[in-house]
Amino acid sequence: MRLFVFVNVVLAFAIQHVTSLPVDPDQDDPVPYVAPPVNYTAYFGPLHEELEKSLNGQTRVYYIAAEELTWDYNPNHKDTIHDLSVTESPARTKLVSSPSSIGSKYIKALYREYTDDTFTTLKSVPSWQGNMGPILRAEVGDTLEVHFWNKASHNYTIHPHGVHYEFEHEGAVYKGSAGNAIIPPGGKHTYIWTIRPRAGPGPKDGDSLVWGYHSHVHDTDLYDGLYGAIIIYRAGLLNQSRIDREIVSTVFCKLAFKGETGYSPEIPSVFNENHSQYLERTMAELAPQLDKQAIRQDKSSKEAFHFSNVKNSINGVMYGDFRDLAFPINQTITWHLLGWGDFLDINYVSWQNAEVTLFGKRVNHVRLLPATFQTVHVRPMKIGKQKFGFLDNQSGALGMSMVYRVTR
Numbered sequence: 344m345r346l347f348v349f350v351n352v353v354l355a356f357a358i359q360h361v362t363s364l365p366v367d368p369d370q371d372d373p374v375p376y377v378a379p380p381v382n383y384t385a386y387f388g389p390l391h392e393e394l395e396k397s398l399n400g401q402t403r404v405y406y407i408a409a410e411e412l413t414w415d416y417n418p419n420h421k422d423t424i425h426d427l428s429v430t431e432s433p434a435r436t437k438l439v440s441s442p443s444s445i446g447s448k449y450i451k452a453l454y455r456e457y458t459d460d461t462f463t464t465l466k467s468v469p470s471w472q473g474n475m476g477p478i479l480r481a482e483v484g485d486t487l488e489v490h491f492w493n494k495a496s497h498n499y500t501i502h503p504h505g506v507h508y509e510f511e512h513e514g515a516v517y518k519g520s521a522g523n524a525i526i527p528p529g530g531k532h533t534y535i536w537t538i539r540p541r542a543g544p545g546p547k548d549g550d551s552l553v554w555g556y557h558s559h560v561h562d563t564d565l566y567d568g569l570y571g572a573i574i575i576y577r578a579g580l581l582n583q584s585r586i587d588r589e590i591v592s593t594v595f596c597k598l599a600f601k602g603e604t605g606y607s608p609e610i611p612s613v614f615n616e617n618h619s620q621y622l623e624r625t626m627a628e629l630a631p632q633l634d635k636q637a638i639r640q641d642k643s644s645k646e647a648f649h650f651s652n653v654k655n656s657i658n659g660v661m662y663g664d665f666r667d668l669a670f671p672i673n674q675t676i677t678w679h680l681l682g683w684g685d686f687l688d689i690n691y692v693s694w695q696n697a698e699v700t701l702f703g704k705r706v707n708h709v710r711l712l713p714a715t716f717q718t719v720h721v722r723p724m725k726i727g728k729q730k731f732g733f734l735d736n737q738s739g740a741l742g743m744s745m746v747y748r749v750t751r
């Protein structure tokens with residue numbers, strides 16, 4: 344109270360002193376601040392000119408459905424990084440079913456690509472792609488035509504980053520968005536996205552770069568499993584040879600902080616199954632061993648359950664070992680990286696026994712902020728199994744690592 348009174352007395356004295364100062368009759372009145380004029384033509388002129396130019400590429404057509412299926416986060420049923428069984432792995436609480444853990448299998452909604460508009464024949468994908476949606480590829484000057492069929496039981500969309508679209512092809516739901524933005528269960532929509540120069544590689548990029556796409560109805564859509572990648576190439580450079588020398592990795596990691604009562608269940612993660620719309624269904628159909636009463640009533644059981652549902656992974660796979668992912672030694676690989684999450688999801692990834700360059704400069708690791716995409720060039724330096732991902736052995740990144748092979 345005394346401090347409050349003292350401060351007010353000082354302020355009153357200061358105000359009185361200032362207001363009693365003599366006024367200079369020759370002093371001009373203060374001029375209100377007026378912001379300098381903005382040259383909008385200089386700002387937006389290049390964009391306007393770019394949008395006015397006609398596209399000279401081709402139309403690339405994709406047929407994508409959102410479908411519900413059971414996904415296994417550990418299809419190898421092994422901790423390949425530590426060469427241990429899942430019951431011995433540091434991540435066993437996330438992979439082994441128990442009264443407080445579902446295990447490694449969950450019901451999810453995933454994007455899947457079909458060969459044509461009949462949606463009868465699935466396109467084959469490499470195993471390293473995991474549960475990531477189709478990789479959409481185009482050159483600068485092309486148009487992407489994406490036919491989407493929502494075969495899931497919730498409302499979903501496809502929202503792209505990087506490419507140009509009209510309002511009705513944005514695929515995002517928010518106040519004031521297009522009325523047909525939501526694609527209900529059973530609904531269909533065709534998205535048209537154009538590939539302008541600003542979507543493609545810049546002067547310091549290589550021959551291609553990556554953007555992401557995802558469903559944009561609720562912020563839980565990523566937890567449900569709906570995400571994918573768009574790779575944009577310089578005009579004339581999209582060919583099978585380059586496709587064979589590139590890989591796309593989406594990292595899902597959250598450092599788990601441990602307090603006095605154990606791991607905090609409230610820390611969000613991209614693949615946090617606690618927030619999936621399919622959690623209750625997964626519990627009912629795939630996890631009869633759960634002690635639901637203990638999870639509801641016992642604090643330690645509840646925290647253990649929540650922690651087990653946070654899946655740190657690469658392309659939805661924990662401790663992946665992909666036999667179809669092999670590169671010759673000293674061959675340069677284009678490695679596209681996608682990071683998702685909120686402001687806490689800052690991930691560092693690195694490569695074992697490899698030379699990595701980003702924008703032409705050597706780096707030891709790559710930092711991925713939320714909703715950021717990076718393209719690096721990796722040159723393997725040692726034959727054999729090599730590791731990629733979060734390699735610093737912190738418990739929070741359990742599972743966010745994988746193995747690839749380097750051959751002669």
